[in-house]
Amino acid sequence: MGSIHIRRNHTLGKAEARKAVEDIGRQLKQRLQVDYHWNGDRLQFSRPGAEGTIDVEDTLVAIDIELGLVLSAFKGPVESQIHAYLDQSLGKG
Numbered sequence: 001m002g003s004i005h006i007r008r009n010h011t012l013g014k015a016e017a018r019k020a021v022e023d024i025g026r027q028l029k030q031r032l033q034v035d036y037h038w039n040g041d042r043l044q045f046s047r048p049g050a051e052g053t054i055d056v057e058d059t060l061v062a063i064d065i066e067l068g069l070v071l072s073a074f075k076g077p078v079e080s081q082i083h084a085y086l087d088q089s090l091g092k093g
Contacts, residue, residue, distance in 0.1 A: 002072030004065040004079050010090040018056045020089040061090060
């Protein structure tokens with residue numbers, strides 16, 4: 001199994017960062033059939049072969065993902081795509 005841990009600083013403030021993460025959740029649902037929900041300031045998501053969380057703080061977004069056996073072979077491309085989403089949503093950090 002593969003793990004992905006990404007920490008990204010931002011200057012949006014917590015409310016705007018949360019909106020950006022909500023947009024990421026909607027994109028994941030639309031493109032990858034990911035189910036997600038909020039638990040406080042934590043977005044939890046899952047789909048067959050992957051599950052994780054995105055924590056929103058005042059100046060930081062923390063992403064932790066566990067990939068199943070099949071998806072772990074694609075860890076590099078998955079991680080690159082996450083960085084691209086974050087660049088688009090939060091700005092380059």
